[in-house]
Amino acid sequence: MRQARKKKTQQKIVYEPEKKAKPAAQPAHFAQASFLISAPTLRECPDDEGLEIAFVGRSNAGKSSALNCLTSPRLARTSKTPGRTQLINFFTLDEQRRLVDLPGYGYAKVPEAMRREWGKHLGAYISERKCLIGMVMLMDARHPLTDFDCQLLEVAASRDLPVHVLLTKADKLKRGPAKNQLLAVRQELKEMQGDFSVQLFSSLKGEGCGEAWKKLDTWLAWPPVKPDEQQTADDL
Numbered sequence: 001m002r003q004a005r006k007k008k009t010q011q012k013i014v015y016e017p018e019k020k021a022k023p024a025a026q027p028a029h030f031a032q033a034s035f036l037i038s039a040p041t042l043r044e045c046p047d048d049e050g051l052e053i054a055f056v057g058r059s060n061a062g063k064s065s066a067l068n069c070l071t072s073p074r075l076a077r078t079s080k081t082p083g084r085t086q087l088i089n090f091f092t093l094d095e096q097r098r099l100v101d102l103p104g105y106g107y108a109k110v111p112e113a114m115r116r117e118w119g120k121h122l123g124a125y126i127s128e129r130k131c132l133i134g135m136v137m138l139m140d141a142r143h144p145l146t147d148f149d150c151q152l153l154e155v156a157a158s159r160d161l162p163v164h165v166l167l168t169k170a171d172k173l174k175r176g177p178a179k180n181q182l183l184a185v186r187q188e189l190k191e192m193q194g195d196f197s198v199q200l201f202s203s204l205k206g207e208g209c210g211e212a213w214k215k216l217d218t219w220l221a222w223p224p225v226k227p228d229e230q231q232t233a234d235d236l
């Protein structure tokens, strides 16, 4: 008995190194993104044709950083100071497909009148832009679902626009709290009307890119159907 107890105390605890998932490889079309144009207002946007995905969210949520993480070369300007992106920046993936970096909302230092003005522009862009096929909404994982986030989700739902939420800066939370936050936001989105999905994301660590690329590619209908394949499919 004594011997058995001795054996137990001598047992070595071996910690298995945490198995890290292999980072997903960047799909080629995200590696050939290029800057197209900056537009100060909706009127200066490119023609309302093709397929567009917009990155929206509070100021400083990490929109430009996420765009840079998902595409290469790094195209969007990021900054520690909120309100860095003040123009609507368009990036092309190919002739038909664009990603759009929008100025953030909710920056307290921007005068109220300007904030309201931008709110109107943003609402109009989301509800009127025909080529807009989906929105990536960025929320700081520590402060998700602000009032304005929810208002924009409603605007998107009103025109059946899918929204994929990236809970950014997930690296600032420990694994457990991050997972809980993900589940809580997923539940809240489920209770709202709309085609909404959510994932954790960290531009700093490059985490979550694979899942985000997959979602964007579904919306962008990538790989595109070649004209001869289209014909065969139509003939069937």
Ligand SMILES: Nc1nc2c(ncn2[C@@H]2O[C@H](COP(=O)(O)OP(=O)(O)OP(=O)(O)O)[C@@H](O)[C@H]2O)c(=O)[nH]1
Residues within 6 Å of the ligand: 057, 058, 059, 060, 061, 062, 063, 064, 065, 066, 077, 078, 079, 080, 081, 082, 083, 084, 085, 086, 102, 103, 104, 105, 168, 169, 170, 171, 172, 201, 202, 203, 204, 205
């Ligand atoms: N730790 C951490 N910091 C991040 C992450 N993403 C962005 N940041 C930092 O957050 C700050 C704001 O990032 P931006 O990408 O410029 O944010 P934005 O949403 O484009 O901001 P605006 O253009 O002002 O609306 C920068 O200092 C980034 O380095 C992340 O995943 N983790």
Ligand SMILES: [Mg+2]
Residues within 6 Å of the ligand: 063, 064, 065, 077, 078, 084, 085, 101, 104
């Ligand atoms: Mg920005």
